[in-house]
Amino acid sequence: xxxxxxxxxxxxxxxxxxxxxxxxxxxxxxxxxxxxxxxxxxxxxxxxxxxxxxxxxxxxxxxxxxxxxxxxxxxxxxxxxxxxxxxxxxxxxxxxxxxxxxxxxxxxxxxxxxxxxxxxxxxxxxxxxxxxxxxxxxxxxxxxxxxxxxxxxxxxxxxxxxxxxxxxxxxxxxxxxxxxxxxxxxxxxxxxxxxxxxxxxxxxxxxxxxxxxxxxxxxxxxxxxxxxxxxxxxxxxxxxxxxxxxxxxxxxxxxxxxxxxxxxxxxxxxxxxxxxxxxxxxxxxxxxxxxxxxxxxxxxxxxxxxxxxx
Numbered sequence: 140x141x142x143x144x145x146x147x148x149x150x151x152x153x154x155x156x157x158x159x160x161x162x163x164x165x166x167x168x169x170x171x172x173x174x175x176x177x178x179x180x181x182x183x184x185x186x187x188x189x190x191x192x193x194x195x196x197x198x199x200x201x202x203x204x205x206x207x208x209x210x211x212x213x214x215x216x217x218x219x220x221x222x223x224x225x226x227x228x229x230x231x232x233x234x235x236x237x238x239x240x241x242x243x244x245x246x247x248x249x250x251x252x253x254x255x256x257x258x259x260x261x262x263x264x265x266x267x268x269x270x271x272x273x274x275x276x277x278x279x280x281x282x283x284x285x286x287x288x289x290x291x292x293x294x295x296x297x298x299x300x301x302x303x304x305x306x307x308x309x310x311x312x313x314x315x316x317x318x319x320x321x322x323x324x325x326x327x328x329x330x331x332x333x334x335x336x337x338x339x340x341x342x343x344x345x346x347x348x349x350x351x352x353x354x355x356x357x358x359x360x361x362x363x364x365x366x367x368x369x370x371x372x373x374x375x376x377x378x379x380x381x382x383x384x385x386x387x388x389x390x391x392x393x394x395x396x397x398x399x400x401x402x403x404x405x406x407x408x409x410x411x412x413x414x415x416x417x418x419x420x421x422x423x424x425x426x427x428x429x430x431x432x433x434x435x436x437x438x439x440x441x442x443x444x445x446x447x448x449x
Contacts, residue, residue, distance in 0.1 A: 144254045144257075144261040146254055146263045153312045158442065160279055163438040170434075183209045184444075185213060186210050186243075190244065194405060194429050229253060230252070238259055239259050239261070241264045242264060245267055247268035260443035260444060273432070276431040277428060279431040280402070283427060288315055289342070290314060290344075293318070296352045296363070297321065297366075299319065308335050308338065313344070316345045317344065317346050320354070321350065324382075353395050358396060360400065364412045398422065399422060405428075
């Protein structure tokens with residue numbers, strides 16, 4: 140059964156996540172062969188963006204068009220959620236015109252408010268609490284390079300942020316051993332960790348939270364990091380550079396797992412959370428992650444917009 144919305148990586152169960160990943164692999168191969176299905180023909184999707192983006196904007200826009208759907212991009216200036224209109228009013232109006240809503244926002248509460256009144260599927264294209272589309276692309280990338288997910292070790296080093304939350308949830312569903320190392324005070328949300336632990340117990344994976352980057356990455360199959368300062372938190376940038384200084388993914392850190400894949404959701408602050416030689420190094424798969432956003436989002440929209448919910 141397809142979920143009504145995808146606001147969190149936890150909105151997919153293990154079977155649903157596997158279904159989306161398998162569909163994404165099929166779509167990737169179909170594009171390679173020039174046999175892209177018209178799976179969204181006649182469907183219109185609103186792309187409602189409060190935050191700027193390169194990867195999210197292009198992959199949703201192009202992905203929908205490739206499937207013969209029609210994206211409608213709505214900028215912050217055009218909609219003005221919280222200024223011109225409430226999220227509730229925007230969700231109710233858009234539901235009368237479009238078949239789905241992709242929403243990239245700051246506050247997760249705004250996303251939840253809009254989705255609670257929308258009569259069409261809503262996809263979280265990023266909020267301050269989660270980034271489920273990125274995590275799906277990351278799972279697809281790991282499968283692409285490792286051949287599978289169950290029993291593999293993914294080390295995340297840096298801020299316990301929205302990307303970290305979705306990696307914990309998606310990875311634990313897939314049977315990954317997810318190890319997170321953050322500075323003290325920057326750990327992921329305990330409620331998210333608890334949900335991930337329960338999922339890992341069912342899948343055969345595991346979850347570890349620590350403050351020791353070297354321990355987290357030792358023997359890992361993949362090492363992941365993200366920007367130390369997210370959009371909207373720029374005032375904390377100087378303080379975070381001090382507190383995160385020992386959490387840079389550089390040559391010294393990846394020496395603990397020299398064959399590990401290097402992952403980053405981008406954009407990267409080169410020289411802060413990751414060095415050039417690692418980001419551009421031989422084991423980096425960051426461009427595969429970016430490309431795979433296209434296929435998982437296509438698969439997700441097909442799942443939500445064309446599969447009956449009951």
